[in-house]
Amino acid sequence: FQPKALAGKRVVVTAGPTFEALDPIRGITNHSSGKMGFAIARAAREAGADVTLVAGPVSLGTPRGVARVDVKSARQMLDATLAAVPAADIFVATAAVADWRPDTQADQKIKKDGSGRAPTVSFTENPDILLTVAQSERARQGALFCVGFAAESHDLVTHAKAKRERKGIPLLVGNIGPLTFGQDDNQMLLVDAQGVRELPRASKLTLARQLIHEIAQRLP
Ligand code: C5P
Numbered sequence: 360f361q362p363k364a365l366a367g368k369r370v371v372v373t374a375g376p377t378f379e380a381l382d383p384i385r386g387i388t389n390h391s392s393g394k395m396g397f398a399i400a401r402a403a404r405e406a407g408a409d410v411t412l413v414a415g416p417v418s419l420g421t422p423r424g425v426a427r428v429d430v431k432s433a434r435q436m437l438d439a440t441l442a443a444v445p446a447a448d449i450f451v452a453t454a455a456v457a458d459w460r461p462d463t464q465a466d467q468k469i470k471k472d473g474s475g476r477a478p479t480v481s482f483t484e485n486p487d488i489l490l491t492v493a494q495s496e497r498a499r500q501g502a503l504f505c506v507g508f509a510a511e512s513h514d515l516v517t518h519a520k521a522k523r524e525r526k527g528i529p530l531l532v533g534n535i536g537p538l539t540f541g542q543d544d545n546q547m548l549l550v551d552a553q554g555v556r557e558l559p560r561a562s563k564l565t566l567a568r569q570l571i572h573e574i575a576q577r578l579p
Contacts, residue, residue, distance in 0.1 A: 363407030364575035369447045370403040372396050373440060373454035373488060375415030377433045381480065382465035391455035392541040393417035395508070398567035399451050400425045406571050411443045415454055433457055433485035440488055444495070444503060449574060451506045452489040460485055493527050501579055506570075510534045519550045529577065532570065549573060 374396020380386040393414060400412040401422035410425045413436055421427045428439045433456045444450055459482035469478055489507050497503040505528040511518045515533045523531035533548035535557070546560040547570070558569055 365403055366407035368408045370408040370410045370449045371443045371447045372400045372451045373413045375417040376455050377415045377436055377457045378431045379457045379460035380464045381461050382469045384468050389455050390540040393419050395563050396453035398563040402567035402571040413439045437486050437488050444492055449504045450492050453508050457485055490526050506530045508532050523550050
């Protein structure tokens with residue numbers, strides 16, 4: 360009898376895009392489908408973990424046995440994540456969080472004023488959820504294993520290594536281009552303190568299971 364790789368462990372996953380409102384009708388978002396994060400949540404659950412999935416606006420069913428918290432904005436995603444990570448052993452940040460949000464959110468729909476002039480939107484930087492969690496006491500003590508993702512258009516290895524160090528995390532997963540938004544398969548680069556390893560092209564669920572295996576092996 361082999362115990363499941365993550366039996367007794369608690370995992371928090373962020374997934375999908377965020378939506379940053381401009382007014383009650385409109386907002387800024389991106390094309391993240393959430394598929395990779397949902398696959399990781401499913402794979403973690405299959406491996407015996409207790410899983411919380413913090414999901415931005417996506418149209419995906421919740422994997423069986425996974426506790427899902429739906430959010431819209433980056434700040435809501437941060438709050439839901441910070442509520443869940445104090446009990447967690449593993450945090451996997453797959454969400455494509457908007458880097459900026461509009462400075463202000465109008466209470467009512469912004470209307471054309473007849474002048475022919477377009478409104479101006481200015482932006483404020485959003486919190487970096489992964490960085491915030493990675494800098495927490497428990498993460499720095501090694502009690503919370505943090506995993507980040509990187510999608511880059513060029514020089515993936517260089518950017519992925521730099522990103523891992525900047526975020527101060529033990530493991531970073533690079534999505535090997537072209538951008539995989541919405542697709543069912545992916546190809547990954549695993550970057551850790553030892554170096555770089557490739558997981559060949561496969562379905563997101565297959566890769567998620569391999570990634571969970573890699574994470575389980577690295578736990579203290
Ligand atoms: O810095 P960059 O956005 O390229 O890093 C990507 C990684 O950081 C992903 O794991 C993403 O989920 C996470 N991230 C985050 N909060 C942000 C921006 C990125 O958690 N505001």
